[in-house]
Amino acid sequence: MDAGQTSAGFCGRGTTPAGIIGTLAGMRRKGEPAEESELNVAAFAKDCVPAVRGMLYRPSATMGAAAGEALVLGHGAGSDCRAPLLASVASAFAKAGFIVLCCDLPYRQKRPHGPPFPGEAAENREGLRNAVNALRKLASGDLGKRIFLGGHSYGGRQASMLAAEDGSVADGLLLLSYPLHPPRQPSQLRTAHFPMLPIPAFFVHGTRDPFGSCEEMKAVLKLISGRTKLLAVEGAGHDLSPGKKTQRSAEDATEIFEKVLNAFRDFFSGERPEN
Secondary structure, three states, rough: OEEEEEEEEEOOOOOOOOEEEEEEEEEEOOOOOOOEOOOOOOOOOOOOOEEEEEEEEOOOOOOOOOOOOOOOEEEEOOHHHHHHHHHHHHHHHHHOEEEEEEEOHHHHHHHHOOOOOOHHHHHHHHHHHHHHHHHHOOOOOOOOOOEEEEEEEEHHHHHHHHHHHHOOOOEEEEOOOOOOOOOOOOOOOOOHHHHHOOOOOOEEEEEOOOOOOEEEHHHHHHHOOOOOOEEOOOOOOOOOOOOHHHHOOHHHHHHHHHHHHHHHHHHHHHHHHOO
């Protein structure tokens, strides 16, 4: 059985125990029947601001939580928790034993379409904090030895800013297509918080990304005091898809995210906590 995918509503605030609200119903994949979630929701609190909503990916029942680790991912500015990129990454990590929450940022919970407003950034970061707290509680016991935070584009940027504000929020970052600057505006760098990043950060970047070249990314990573790694995806754009010129198949695209997973695990392999 493949890694499970669940639609979930969570909540948690600050350092208080996070919780799950609502019903966790199995989400149907094409050609597969919906399944009722096996998660126990009874022990969680119900009040938090902002709330956490998203898609939960669990390891398969047969393999268990081999990695003993968890990951929270935020989406890009024009997307939501069901973004194909997030789904691909979450599926790859869940198959490896991670429990992964792809969450809707607070602005997306307010509006189904459109980008975030500048004044909502702090609230969106608080939403990511709540998502980490919720997943940390959910992944307690055999899971939750380490919890990682990240996301695609805007979601990853907000995750990195949160980590710069509070280095204890997560054990490391997974930043997919970091939006270094607006397209064709290389002088407007979004790196003011980089020197304050205290935790390891793993960046995945396409060589055709208009929001910053891999060469530009390599240069700015020197601003970060913590450990960093940049994985370049040849021929990929901002969504990390191969692009028409590469003529890659769906199987090749799957290999990209398996490569991301393997490189991510290698990068963090030396920092696994003792049991």
